[in-house]
Amino acid sequence: MCYDVSIIGAGVIGAMTARELAKYELKTVLVEATNDVAMGASKANSGIVHGGFDAKPGSLKARFNVKGCEMMPQVCRDLSVPYKNNGSLVVAFSEEEMETVKELYDRGITNGVPALSILDKAQLKALEPNLSDDVFGALLSESAGIVCPYELTIASTENAVSNGVEFVRNFKVDGISFDNGVFTLTSADGDTIKTKYVINAAGAHSDEISRLIGDESVELIMRRGEYFILDKAVGNLVSRTIFQCPTKMGKGILVSPTVDGNLLIGPTAEDVDVKDDTSTTSEGLKTIKTFSVKSCPTVSARNAITSFSGLRAHPVNNDFIIGPSKINPQFIQAAGIESPGLTSAPAVAEYIAEILVNAIGNVPENKNFNGIRKDVFRFRHATDEEKSAAIAENPAYGRIICRCESITEGEIIDAIKAPAGARDVDGVKRRTRAGMGRCQGGFCGSKVVEILARELGCSINDITKFGKGSNILFERTK
Amino acid sequence: MLNYDLVVVGGGPAGMAAALKAKECGVDSIIVLERAETLGGILEQCIHTGFGLHYFGEELSGPEYAAKFIDQLKGTDIVVKTDTMVLDIDDDKVVTAVNKKDGLLKINAKAIVLAMGCRERPRGALEIAGSRASGIMTAGTAQKYVNLDGYMPGKKVVILGSGDIGLIMARRMTLEGAQVKVVCELMPYSGGLTRNIVQCLDDFGIPLRLSTTVVETHGTDRLEGVTIAQVDDKLQPIESTKEYIECDTLMLSVGLIPENELTKNVGIGIDRITNGAVVDEMRQTDHKGIFACGNVLHVHDLVDYVTLEAQIAGQGAAEFILGGDKDAVYVTPETGNGVRYLVPQRVNINNKNEVKLYFRVGQIYKNAKVVLECDGKVISSKKKVKLAPGEMENVVIPADILAGMTPDSSIVVRVEE
Incomplete structure (x- = not known):
């Protein structure tokens, strides 16, 4: 069998592109190297929907950012993904930085960003009283927001799969050949996929994938960003996303609420040599503490419930690499997608689908496409009546597994049974939040392992944290 | 809406003893709500012995200790609901709970009576740098895997923190054939019981390295090793002492946190040191009719003391239910030199009985005295060969001293070196 399109990489770009392609009568497969979707930058980033004032006018970043920011609320409604239009502030701490703020304002206007304004200190403090007294003023972007990046990826994949896209996991592409207009993708395990078109959405690995067809144009630098997640008890310290003035390395350390009610501080920006190295470092964590206190003096890492790091695939030319490869026009690049990549994703996906459909020509629309992904039952958000009704229908909704976040057994089973569902403990965590609370899985971790083993029909020592090699248990005790 | 005289939240050792005591004191309808599938709480996975020496005068395993109370409960009309999670308690003492069978209750x-116990401090709170490989877990989670599920969570183990569960697991893993390379303790002293250090580490030749912590974890999929380092007197790692240790498992035994989310939701006052409710001598919180006992109140060293405390709370709840709210005149005992906290935090001087104040010290003392001073007068001064943060201590305020107190009286407990 030969697919029309293979998307390599189930990050937010790959997943949203898959969903766009599901709108057409195409045989599409989403190919992922690891055990789950959203395993790279899409699970470890700031979760910000940027207004679009930061990117250089005329760049792909500027174009897709502004469009993506505009599309995001509707996409999230359709996919039942948590999104909040909380607005963002770029805060200046000196007259000099106020100049930067004005530049950003002008750039935003050029880029077509709506609802921008410059605030003086009094206006700023009125909006965000917990900001430092050292602030001078800020740029307010009212169209900016926050979104849960991995839920967006998971929901897009689910919706794509529900509409006919195939999802293949643990297929690490390490060879691509091209013959008679057809690509053959070969996995590290020797499996093959035949496909007429390839979309390279492999994130940090998109340079390697590109090289497999001899295209050297994707040049990436891995730029690590470390973060702290703070307890919900301090989740409302600020209501908007607070940036400091940007530097060459990026947008600096932010302080932001998350859609789940925690507070996020970070990221650092450090160029690293190794891909997939999402270690945190003591220096990095120290940097976050130093810089976040500058914005919000009362922010304290003592409230941290966890820290994490993610890798940005920073393109050397500083802009997204999107479009057909010069080596082979049937190979479409969607590479170098760093910030504002999450914001841009819906717009990038739409654009890539358009390129493909035009290239293939006369592709009929998928008349059965249903872009709505209904929200799963979430016990913690339900009213008493809804809870009672849900438990009456399925008693598993009456058994709390994760105490900190009130996640029920029913929700965990749903996450496993969903299209492209969870296969490991971290997959359950991202889909349900089980283990994301203040005890970080201390109580529920072992129960999630049991439920996974039961639902997947395997032994509990086959269950992994995040796929191959990350086993949790060894053999039986004596 | 169901109606009960007494709702006990938690069916571990504290909840069971409180319910039984309340029944004995004449309370008519009692319900115990337990979130796990069985009663007994964390005792169910503590298959080692050492429980009950004080209370029963015999050495029992955790499940044996729990079974004594479970059996007693069976002989009463106390209603028990397991696999039932309490979601909320409101100001009018309406408890909302959920389970598979009854749905929302x-x-x-x-x-x-609040008896929810405590949870282990996770890695996130520790700021250990490094990867997110599998093989990093709390000692209690590891204990469950080994003792209840029957699977080995690792083969080469480093343990961070010398709390009792960590010490117990060092021995347990060794007995199961794993190699426990080292137990690191950030502080210059262990937070565990002396008997556990002797029986679980020394007897097996497992090194305990004090003033040492784990600074980094290594390995992308499964843990491959950790970097440990000694710390200075500000508890900051000393760069030159960094050392790599190969291991596939890092167990954390770095402290227990009373699970007071429900308590806080009601608006009950919390002691900043114990992280438990502020209570009086009957373990009544600042919300009348709501009592707390066991590890949700303050982390205990021995379950025997949990039982004793829970009986006080059970009696207090019974008196409240049967006799109503009585006028109380409170004196707040003060922590003097060396004393980190006192439980109870308030003492009703109208109370006719002696009151035992429990506390822990902040460092190790040798040949020191524990002094109780009331209104400037030394009431008792007990010699102690050793005082350690890992062990709970107590002093007794005699009934006649309490009877002679006024609202302006002072009670101070301190350590004299």
Whole structure:
């Protein structure tokens, strides 16, 4: 069998592109190297929907950012993904930085960003009283927001799969050949996929994938960003996303609420040599503490419930690499997608689908496409009546597994049974939040392992944290 | 809406003893709500012995200790609901709970005993740098895998923190054939019981390295090793002492946190040191009719003391239910030199009985005295060969001293070196 399109990489770009392609009568497969979707930058980033004032006018970043920011609320409604239009502030701490703020304002206007304004200190403090007294003023972007990046990826994949896209996991592409207009993708395990078109959405690995067809144009630098997640008890310290003035390395350390009610501080920006190295470092964590206190003096890492790091695939030319490869026009690049990549994703996906459909020509629309992904039952958000009704229908909704976040057994089973569902403990965590609370899985971790083993029909020592090699248990005790 | 005189939240050793005591004191309708599938709480996975020496005068395993109370409960009309999670308690003492069979439950209570226990501090709170490989878990989670599920969570183990569960697991893993390379303790002293250090580490030749911590974890999929380092007197790692240790498992035993989310939701006052409710000598919180006992109140060293404390709370709840609210005149005992906290935090001087104040010290003392001073007068001064943060201590305020007190009286407990 030969697919029309293979998307390599189930990050937010790959997943949203898959969903766009599901709108057409195409045989599409989403190919992922690891055990789950959203395993790279899409699970470890700031979760910000940027207004679009930061990117250089005329760049792909500027174009897709502004469009993506505009599309995001509707996409999230359709996919039942948590999104909040909380607005963002770029805060200046000196007259000099106020100049930067004005530049950003002008750039935003050029880029077509709506609802921008410059605030003086009094206006700023009125909006965000917990900001430092050292602030001078800020740029307010009212169209900016926050979104849960991995839920967006998971929901897009689910919706794509529900509409006919195939999802293949643990297929690490390490060879691509091209013959008679057809690509053959070969996995590290020797499996093959035949496909007429390839979309390279492999994130940090998109340079390697590109090289497999001899295209050297994707040049990436891995730029690590470390973060702290703070307890919900301090989740409302600020209501908007607070940036400091940007530097060459990026947008600096932010302080932001998350859609789940925690507070996020970070990221650092450090160029690293190794891909997939999402270690945190003591220096990095120290940097976050130093810089976040500058914005919000009362922010304290003592409230941290966890820290994490993610890798940005920073393109050397500083802009997204999107479009057909010069080596082979049937190979479409969607590479170098760093910030504002999450914001841009819906717009990038739409654009890539358009390129493909035009290239293939006369592709009929998928008349059965249903872009709505209904929200799963979430016990913690339900009213008493809804809870009672849900438990009456399925008693598993009456058994709390994760105490900190009130996640029920029913929700965990749903996450496993969903299209492209969870296969490991971290997959359950991202889909349900089980283990994301203040005890970080201390109580529920072992129960999630049991439920996974039961639902997947395997032994509990086959269950992994995040796929191959990350086993949790060894053999039986004596 | 269901109606019960007493709702006990938690069916571990504290909840069971409180319920039984309340029944014995004449409370008519009592319900115990337990979130796990069985009663007994964490005792169920503590298959080692050492429980009950003080209370029963015999050495029992955790499940044996729990079974004594479970059996007693069976002989009463106390209602027990397991696999039932309490979601909320409101100001009018309406308890909302959920389980598979009954769905959402609303229970109207005359009094409530909080006995939710504690949880282990996770990695996130520790700021250990490094990867997110599998093989990093709390000692209690590892204990469950080994003792209840029957699977080995690792083969080469480093343990961070010398709390009792960590010490117990060092021995347990060794007995199961794993190699426990080292137990690191950030502080210059262990937070565990002396008997556990001797029986679980020394007897097996497992090194305990004090003033040492784990600074980094290595390995992308499964843990491959950790970097440990000694710390200076500000507890900051000393760069030159960094050392790599190969291991596939890092167990954390770095402290227990009373699980007071429900307590806080009701608006009950919390002691900043114990992280438990502020209570009086009957373990009544600042919300009348709501009592707390066991590890949700303050982390205990021995379950025997949990039982004793829970009986006080059970009696207090019974008196409240049967006799109503009585006028109380409170004196707040003060922590003097070396004493980190005192439980109870308030003492009703109208109380006719002696009151035992429990506390822990902040460092190790040798040949020191524990002094109780009331209104400037030394009431007792007990010699102690050793005082350690890992062990709970107590002093008794005699009934006649209490009877002679006024609202302006002072009570101070301190350590004299």
